[in-house]
Amino acid sequence: MRVHGLTLIELLVTLTVVVVIMLAGVPALQNLLMGQRMTAQINDFVHSVFLAKQSAHTRQTETVICKSSTGRRCEPGADWSDGWLMFANQDQDYPATVDANEPVLAIxxxxxxxxxxxxxxxxxxxxxxxxxxxxxxxxxxxxxxxxARAVVISYTGRPRIATTRPGGSPLRCPTL
Structure with a gap:
């Protein structure tokens, strides 16, 4: 008589192999996910830069991208983590403010x-x-x-992605 099934030892060995594979794979998957999130955010900003350049040429007026947490007004400071706002700055004021007659083009x-x-x-x-x-x-x-990755915008409005500072030194990140 032939018995079909698995012994306890076979099940434990299989479970051990699965756990080892999971322990090796989860950090790599997490790293991949973080990289994809950053790439998506960078691509979104670079797309906004190209759209702003096109809008400036098409509308024949300044187009501004500024940091904004509300999507309604520009805010001072260096932390752009809360989002940004793109609008046609028709009165060309500085610092740029979104006036009632100025269209918001993207958030x-x-x-x-x-x-x-x-x-x-x-x-x-x-x-x-x-x-x-x-x-x-x-x-x-x-x-x-x-x-870290940097989006460097030239005087002509051309964006490029950089992985180091101009002299080759590493980029610096503020603490999270």
């Missing part, structure tokens, strides 16, 4: 899984042959500076 979501630190309170994009605001936003998450 960027908060980065809930890290922080964004910038060296500008706003980025101004202008129509043809006039300099735009240059600056840098550094995106960080719980993994620290080793995984």
């Amino acid at each position: 960027g979501d908060a980065f809930r899984h890290g922080n964004i630190h910038g060296n500008r309170r706003e980025f101004v994009f202008r129509a043809f042959e006039i300099r735009s605001t240059n600056g840098t936003l550094v995106f960080c998450d719980a993994r620290g500076a080793a995984h």
